[in-house]
Amino acid sequence: MNNKFIRIYEDIAERIRNGDIEAGTLLQSELDLSERYQTSRETIRKALKMLYEEGYIQKIQGKGSIVLDIRKIDFPVSGLVSFKELAQKMGHRAQTVVKLFREQAVDQALGQKTGFAQKQQVWQINRVRKVDGEQVILDKDYISQRLISGLNEDICQDSIYEYIEQSLGLSISYAQKEILVEEPTTEDRELLDLEGFHNVVVVRSKVYLEDTSQFQYTESRHRPDKFIFVDFARRK
Incomplete structure (x- = not known):
């Protein structure tokens, strides 16, 4: 479905908010996330883009996506x-x-x-x-x-x-x-x-x-x- 990336975004965002994914850690790779959510890497990229835009992650060249501390x-x-x-x-x-x-x-x-x-x-x-x-x-x-x-x-x-x-x-x-x-x-x-x-x-x-x-x-x-x-x- 076209809105699957939104559900993935919401799931990852919730895990960050409740501490299941800790600030300062790297998210799984696009490949690992696509396997976890049984979807395409393009869908994962859309979800990651939303996480980035909403301030949950920062993309670091050569490393991946690092989880930000939302307790600002x-x-x-x-x-x-x-x-x-x-x-x-x-x-x-x-x-x-x-x-x-x-x-x-x-x-x-x-x-x-x-x-x-x-x-x-x-x-x-x-x-x-x-x-x-x-x-x-x-x-x-x-x-x-x-x-x-x-x-x-x-x-x-x-x-x-x-x-x-x-x-x-x-x-x-x-x-x-x-x-x-x-x-x-x-x-x-x-x-x-x-x-x-x-x-x-x-x-x-x-x-x-x-x-x-x-x-x-x-x-x-x-x-x-x-x-x-x-x-x-x-x-x-």
């Missing part, structure tokens, strides 16, 4: 939430590894990129975020030293936002964000467990305090299978 973390596009807060809310094991922490003066190129004035002193911070043991986010931050004093590696490893709000008594107010899909850089490939993915989701943000002073520029680079970026919209 919801990142609110319009909200401001720290990685620590989000991971705790979603019930994931989270760890932050500080790869770079240094002071830097803003030059012309960095000023154009970040929005900070030239010659201003900033903290440059690169952090790898681990979720359930996998390195899936690279956060690259520039934070104003004039506005945010006293930063150190221990604070960066825990939560910068918690430090700003609870220790410094400042109110983080709003952010301007842009979201892009880019090819991984050499740094991405070195620091992230990309698992064969050829793209990363990049969120660039300028973050402001309550008095409208920009205190942070951040570039957050995500492995695409682990996160859903969500927003709430209302028609006026």
